[in-house]
Amino acid sequence: MHRLKTLVGALALALLVPAAALAQPSTGSANFTNYVAIGDSLTAGFQSGSLGITGQRSSYPILLYKQATGRSTGFEQPTVSEPGIPGVLELRSLAPLLIAPKAGQGNPTNLSLTRPYNNLAVPGARLRDTLVTSTGGLHDLVLRPSAFGNTTALQQAVGSNPTFVTIWIGNNDVLAAATSGVVIEGVTLTPVAQFETDFRTLALTIASTNARMAMATIPDVTTIAFVNTLTRFVPDPVTGAPVLINGQPVPLVGPNGPLGPNDHVLLSASAELAKGNGIPAALGGSGRPLPDTAFLTGDELATISARVAAYNNIIRTVANERGAALVDTAGLLARAAQGKVGVGGMTFTPAFLTGGIFSYDGVHPTNIGYAFVANAFIEAINAKFDAEIPPVNLFPFLFGSASRTAAADSFSAPEAPAFIFTDEAKQSLFQALRIDPNPKAPGKGGKGGKGGKGGKGGKH
Numbered sequence: 001m002h003r004l005k006t007l008v009g010a011l012a013l014a015l016l017v018p019a020a021a022l023a024q025p026s027t028g029s030a031n032f033t034n035y036v037a038i039g040d041s042l043t044a045g046f047q048s049g050s051l052g053i054t055g056q057r058s059s060y061p062i063l064l065y066k067q068a069t070g071r072s073t074g075f076e077q078p079t080v081s082e083p084g085i086p087g088v089l090e091l092r093s094l095a096p097l098l099i100a101p102k103a104g105q106g107n108p109t110n111l112s113l114t115r116p117y118n119n120l121a122v123p124g125a126r127l128r129d130t131l132v133t134s135t136g137g138l139h140d141l142v143l144r145p146s147a148f149g150n151t152t153a154l155q156q157a158v159g160s161n162p163t164f165v166t167i168w169i170g171n172n173d174v175l176a177a178a179t180s181g182v183v184i185e186g187v188t189l190t191p192v193a194q195f196e197t198d199f200r201t202l203a204l205t206i207a208s209t210n211a212r213m214a215m216a217t218i219p220d221v222t223t224i225a226f227v228n229t230l231t232r233f234v235p236d237p238v239t240g241a242p243v244l245i246n247g248q249p250v251p252l253v254g255p256n257g258p259l260g261p262n263d264h265v266l267l268s269a270s271a272e273l274a275k276g277n278g279i280p281a282a283l284g285g286s287g288r289p290l291p292d293t294a295f296l297t298g299d300e301l302a303t304i305s306a307r308v309a310a311y312n313n314i315i316r317t318v319a320n321e322r323g324a325a326l327v328d329t330a331g332l333l334a335r336a337a338q339g340k341v342g343v344g345g346m347t348f349t350p351a352f353l354t355g356g357i358f359s360y361d362g363v364h365p366t367n368i369g370y371a372f373v374a375n376a377f378i379e380a381i382n383a384k385f386d387a388e389i390p391p392v393n394l395f396p397f398l399f400g401s402a403s404r405t406a407a408a409d410s411f412s413a414p415e416a417p418a419f420i421f422t423d424e425a426k427q428s429l430f431q432a433l434r435i436d437p438n439p440k441a442p443g444k445g446g447k448g449g450k451g452g453k454g455g456k457g458g459k460h
Helices: 002-015 060-069 139-143 153-159 172-180 192-207 267-274 298-322 329-337 367-385 395-399 423-433
Strands: 035-039 089-094 097-101 164-168 212-216 325-327 341-343 346-348
Touching: 035 060, 035 153, 060 164, 060 367, 139 153, 153 192, 164 192, 172 298, 192 212, 192 298, 212 298, 212 367, 298 325, 325 367, 329 341, 329 367, 346 367, 367 395
Parallel strands: 035 164, 164 212, 212 325
Antiparallel strands: 089 097, 341 346
C-alpha cells in the first residue's frame, strides 16, 4: 500500500498546477472578458452519444475559460441534465461487449439565460450551418429561436460583442462519410470550394468585431476509434481473435467479395456481425455480405483523408491571414495514434475502450480527451498572443472527484474517472500492488472475447 501511495503521490506532483498559478493568469494580447466558442459537438462537450452535463463540464471551451480567467463562473453553456440528450451510452458488459444508452432523456437547465450562450456550438452542425441555420434539432436548444429570433450561431456570436472567439468547425463536413460508410461529393462530403468560401466568411465576420481568434484544424476521421476498432477478418465468437483456416485469417465478405487489406470495418458493423452477415455460411455465418454502410474501402479512406487535408490547408491559411492562433488538433490525434500522447507514465491512444481518448461512441472524446484538446488550445494561444495561461490540471481527470485537491474544483473536474485504464497504467498499478496482471480462474483458461453490440457514432 505504501508503494501505491508513493506512486499516486508522485503522479499527483507531476500533474498538479499550483492554485496560485490560476489566480491572475497573463493572457498577453488575448482578452477573455467575453469569450465565445463556435463549433459542433466537439466544442459542445458531446460524449458517448449524448449532450449532457458530464461532458459539458469538461468541454474544451469551459476548461480554457477557467484557465484563462481563473474564474469558475461567467461562461454559460446550454446545459442538459443527466442522462443527456439522447440518453448517454454506458458500458453494460465487456464479455460479450454491450454498450447501450441509459433510459430516459435529460432536460435543459439553463434556458432562461437572458443573453446568448458563450458556447454556441451545435452538435451535428456543419460549417455552413453556423452561417445560415437558426432552427431545427439541437439548434433550438443552443440558439433558442423563441428568445432570440431566427438568428444563427454566427449572428449571436457577433451580437455578443466578443473579445475572444475560438473556431473549431468543419468536422461534420467530412465525418458523415466516415461514419456512414458512404462517400458522396456534396452529400457526405462538402465540396472544397464551398468550405473555403464559408470559412472565409465566418472568419471575416468575426474579425469585424476586433475579437482575437483561435482556429483549430480538423482531425483525420479515418484515425478515430469508430473506423479502426473492428478487424476485417472473421472473428471467433468466443475469443474475438480472427478465425484461422490453414493458419490464415479469413476475410469478411462485402458486396464485391472478401474485404481487402486497406478496407476498414466500422464500429457500427457490430450489429451486422452479430447477425452473421459478412461471415461465410461454412464458418457459421449467414453467408450474406456486409452492406456498403458497414465498412470503408481503401479508396474511400484515401478520399476522406485527402478532403480533411484540403480543409486543414484552408484553416491554416485563413488563420495566418487573420492573425489567429492555430491549434493543431489534427496533429494531436495523429500523435495519439502513434502512441505519443501520455501523462504520468500512461499512454493514451485512439483505441476503443482502452485507449482513454474516445468515449463509448468511438467518435467523441472522453473528459480527459477534452482536457488534452483544451491544453492544445492553451499552448497555441500562449505562443501566438504572448500569454502565460496555465495548462489544465489533469489529475482529477485521471482519478476523479475523490482525489480532487485545492487546485481542482467541480467546474473543471469530472465526477468519476473518465476512462478505462490503458495497459501501461494497469501494469504500473499491478506492479505497485504485486498483483498478477493476467489472473486465471481455477481450472480454466484465460477469458477473452468480444461480441454483441458496439457503440454507434454520429455527427460531431
